Amino acid sequence: MTTRERARPMPADERRTAILAAARPLLVEHGRDTTTRQIAEAAGVAEGTIFRVFPTKDGLFDAVLAAEFDPEPFLEAIAGIDLAEPLEARLVEATALLQRRFIGIFEMMTAMAVRRPPDRMGAPQLRKRLANEGLGRVLDPDADRFRVPVEDVVQLLRLLTFSGSHPHISNQRPLTAEQIVDVVLHGTLREGSAPDQGGI
Secondary structure, eight states: OOOOOOOOOOOHHHHHHHHHHHHHHHHHHHGGGOOHHHHHHHHTSOHHHHHHHSSSHHHHHHHHHHHHHOSHHHHHHHHTSOTTSOHHHHHHHHHHHHHHHHHHHHHHHHHTTOOSOOGGGSOHHHHHHIIIIIIHHHHGGGGGGBSSOHHHHHHHHHHHHHHHHOTTTTTTOOOOHHHHHHHHHHHHBOTTOOOOTTOO
């Protein structure tokens, strides 16, 4: 008679990550009406397991929201952009990543009926990291091509990406990453510093 081996217990951090990943699409679809039973089924764990990881349902919801605002996945993706690529190509890639971040946040805030980011998630230090370690890194190799400081280009790019990706501000007609980059570069490059051919 063969005995069936028990499944290897999932490490606590992996279990937490799996629960958050399972919860996110459910929260987007059902908002705060999402049940822990739905999340447990989607994560493939017992409902009681959720409460061993998160003390309360609201605590789980807060953790999903915090994960949406976490800058690390965005910064890691930005760090993977090849700085040897042409400026326009780099910037389109970075803008697409920023759009994905904004759209995910808009989606989650709408579903959870959150009107503004929690203070700890919209701190100036966080915005500075996103600007300097993120978009600033992509622009720095071509800093001398701009007629304004790189930080001003970053600000323009963030504002246009935010407004151009927001479903209400854009009137349900979001801008593409290519459109955003085209507007920003043609408004900031020095005269005679034409965009690289084939970049966008």
